[in-house]
Amino acid sequence: MRARRPLTVLAASLAASSLLLGACSSPTTIDDVGAGGDTTEVEVYTWWASGSEKAGLDALVKVFEEQNPETKFVNGAIAGGAGSAAKELLQSRLQVNDPPDTFQAHAGAELSDYITAGQLEDVSYLYDRFGLRDAFPQSLIDRLTVEGRIYSVPSNIHRANVVWANPDVIEDAGLDADATYDDLDAWFDALEKVKKSGATPLAIATTWTQVQLFETVLLADLGPDGYTALWEGGVDWAGPEVTEALEDFETLMSYTNTDRDGLDWGDATQMVIDGKAAFNVMGDWAEAAFQEAGASAPDDYLYFPVPGTDGVFDFLADSFTLPVGARHLGGTEAWLGTISSLDGQIAFNRAKGSIPARHDVPPTDFAPYQQAAMESFGQDVIVSSLAHGAAAPTATVNAITDAVSKFTSGASDLETFQADLVAANAD
Numbered sequence: 001m002r003a004r005r006p007l008t009v010l011a012a013s014l015a016a017s018s019l020l021l022g023a024c025s026s027p028t029t030i031d032d033v034g035a036g037g038d039t040t041e042v043e044v045y046t047w048w049a050s051g052s053e054k055a056g057l058d059a060l061v062k063v064f065e066e067q068n069p070e071t072k073f074v075n076g077a078i079a080g081g082a083g084s085a086a087k088e089l090l091q092s093r094l095q096v097n098d099p100p101d102t103f104q105a106h107a108g109a110e111l112s113d114y115i116t117a118g119q120l121e122d123v124s125y126l127y128d129r130f131g132l133r134d135a136f137p138q139s140l141i142d143r144l145t146v147e148g149r150i151y152s153v154p155s156n157i158h159r160a161n162v163v164w165a166n167p168d169v170i171e172d173a174g175l176d177a178d179a180t181y182d183d184l185d186a187w188f189d190a191l192e193k194v195k196k197s198g199a200t201p202l203a204i205a206t207t208w209t210q211v212q213l214f215e216t217v218l219l220a221d222l223g224p225d226g227y228t229a230l231w232e233g234g235v236d237w238a239g240p241e242v243t244e245a246l247e248d249f250e251t252l253m254s255y256t257n258t259d260r261d262g263l264d265w266g267d268a269t270q271m272v273i274d275g276k277a278a279f280n281v282m283g284d285w286a287e288a289a290f291q292e293a294g295a296s297a298p299d300d301y302l303y304f305p306v307p308g309t310d311g312v313f314d315f316l317a318d319s320f321t322l323p324v325g326a327r328h329l330g331g332t333e334a335w336l337g338t339i340s341s342l343d344g345q346i347a348f349n350r351a352k353g354s355i356p357a358r359h360d361v362p363p364t365d366f367a368p369y370q371q372a373a374m375e376s377f378g379q380d381v382i383v384s385s386l387a388h389g390a391a392a393p394t395a396t397v398n399a400i401t402d403a404v405s406k407f408t409s410g411a412s413d414l415e416t417f418q419a420d421l422v423a424a425n426a427d
């Protein structure tokens, strides 16, 4: 990193964060569900359909095919970052009892939606079969658990509150590329200078990326405790701290590219890679895009926590499920075996920019960014991502997304935006 500090640190543990989903009772065993089943194929449903995300999936499939030569991998990926199209289509398949053999779901509140709807089988028996109870942090298992049953297997952990930056664009604006920004106000000064230089200060894309930016502003302004309290009812959405965060969000949005709504995350990150924009706030799947472009930090790109969020790890984890009614149980079990294996987690996460969910993977197998992220995950305060299903149920995320979209498209003012957010969080 161009003399940029690593993504550091405040002590805490994932266990201290919100949304621990359940208490323990006796786990389901393999006999409850029945072992075996059709191993001929497995349809794997994700939104990792192109670019660096597909490269990550491909790396995983390679290990899968080595470990399970008898099982055909069927790629059910649906394009659209953050599952913007995949999640809705998945619902329509689940409604008509046509589930894929396994689908991607975020640990936390989003997973609990599927569990409450009775759409997932308990996969505790696979934790026993594959020896996973000690492989993952207990606090992560807690987020995948309801009433003693575990409903998915995690493949990785991503961090959402990261700024990616182009040092040349920053220097061309007369700024020090190694400068750090203690808070949003300090960053606004830099964004203003980039704007005067003619480059795009802050690259952004379609609505879900704006929601992700919004969550990091809430985090910066309310702090990790206040941010977490937003989802637990301890902070008033109508209150002045939220108003201040909305004002900061409005300021940040004023520095973004106006063609944003037609872009997906990869386009916005590409603007930084190509030297068209100085900064992009994006989860660390962006690291994979920089790697794929052959860029190396700190000469070609920089990364640091969103100003005001240093010491906080805005967490999300992808995990894979066994849907009720899946047709190829043996194929699903094989997939869940590969994604949880040491080889699967190393291959996938090296290509995906994320860090392994397993805690027995040597950091030295990973790029400097990921080593820094692993260190942060071990030491930072952990909070749950809103845009990526960890913090709030899907209905709330959707209502907040509508409110953000209405505001950023100019269809509401700050006051209405806040009223919409109050309504979105009313239940």
Ligand code: GAL
Pocket (backbone or CB within 6 Å): 047, 048, 053, 080, 081, 082, 083, 158, 265, 283, 285, 316, 317, 318, 388
């Ligand atoms: C997240 C997902 C990541 C990445 C990102 C962008 O929701 O957890 O793995 O795919 O969306 O599409």
